[in-house]
Amino acid sequence: MIKDSSYILTIDIGTTHLKCIIYDESGKIKAQSSQSHSTHFSLPGYAEQYPAIWVSNLQNLLHKIEDEHPEIVKSIQGISLTGQMHGPIFLNSEKEITYPCLIWSDTRAHEEVIFLKNIFTTDSILKITGNPIQESFTLPKILWLKNHQPNLFSYIDKIMFPKDYLGFLLTDIIATDHSDASGSLLYNLSNHCWSEEIIDNCELKKSLFPDIIQSDAILGKVSRKAAQQFGLLEGIPVIKGGGDLATTALATGTVQKESLSLCIGTAAQMLMSLDSIEEKLLGRLYLFSHCIPQCYFCLGTVPTGGSSIQWFQNLFESENKELIYNELNTIYDEITGRNILFFPYLMGTGTPYFDYQANAAFLGLQMNHERNDLIYSIIEGIIFALKDSLISISNSNIKKIFLSGGATRFSIWPKLVSNIFDRPVFAFKNADTATIGAFLLGAKPLGIVKELDTFINSLTPEDPFLPQIKYTQIYEKKFKKYRHFSNFIREYSTYDKDFLEYI
The missing domain is CATH 3.30.420.40 (ATPase, nucleotide binding domain)
Structure with a gap:
């Protein structure tokens, strides 16, 4: 157990906001700040964000928290990351951004999807990646840039994901985790590695893709340059973290057996943890590697929740x-x-x-x-x-449901979920479940939490809504x-x- 004045800073680079939330060792929020960033829709199907804006916002937020809570910032013991998935960050050999981030909702890569469907059968791509070929995934976006900006693409040295870019800025180390990698359509879900078959068939260089490490691994430490830029202490450990879907699944109790997590935000999502890849789910739900080693989670979606x-x-x-x-x-x-x-x-x-x-x-x-x-x-x-x-997956073993997102502020939602699913519903009042998951990923390697399951149980809301x-x-x-x-x-x-x- 660490001393009472030690904290974990979580950073969430979401689709609409960048959030910085500092938790104490009991999982309570001690300081927080957020700032919105724009998505640019310059043409039909385009959805771009500029990483330079994220960096500027991160500087502003951390300096703001430092001004308001200097003692807390001085006592930060670790930093853990999470963020939106699927959007590629393109860096050249000088580690400079070469093109805007094509976020998950960018659907311009229609021709690239057709190209991929001509190379891979539905069954073969599902067997390798666990997911269907769609514009929202990373691979079609990469191929779009390769086809439409070949000269620019030739200078690209590394491709990563939004939270990975922030991790690089903090530590000078480039790596990703299994949850984000599995959302790329370039990842072999069974073997937990980049798929050489897909990379070779798409005529991409394997060196473009970073090393994959565990979500709770320590990526590195805050560099002197980053400490000066962001107002942090040099040498703070930075935990790799996971994609926001994975950290949300972790925080909302889906590691518990026979449980289901529903998140009602702009979109509506259903998350369920798995010990192994279940073939009956292929082509019906999305499948990803979890932020817990050797585990998976499946995702059901309603795009307009x-x-x-x-x-x-x-x-x-x-x-x-x-x-x-x-x-x-x-x-x-x-x-x-x-x-x-x-x-x-x-x-x-x-x-x-x-x-x-x-x-x-x-x-x-x-x-x-x-x-x-x-x-x-x-x-x-x-x-x-x-x-x-x-x-659709005929899963009748679910005994309880965890509900998160903005909808939990209004009792009509958990009441209806309970009666429609005919299950007890536990509603989380903290809407920032992705950062809670990031906190949990940081808390274990830093020695704050010994047993994740026990700690997650302590966060579970009391008094469920009963059908x-x-x-x-x-x-x-x-x-x-x-x-x-x-x-x-x-x-x-x-x-x-x-x-x-x-x-």
């Missing part, structure tokens, strides 16, 4: 969410039986169908329906879509309707296209 609510609010200029959710709670009994279904396919389905051409829809609208009926059906639809991913049979029966019937009509909703966009060509 909480953003479906935001879309509706923007469209109809609805009042703030807190008022809406409180009102829904008061009329829960009355509104539960309303026969409206919402299919949250505003950006396609995500898992288990991987149908990104599908359209969203309301079904069952009548003249007597009001705004609250529609919002309630949107929440139901998001949770139904998450359950669809779980049902109520009068509601679970209603939702079981409604979910069957949802799955049945989902087939027709997903066929709509294809049918509409064929019909227009016919007429």
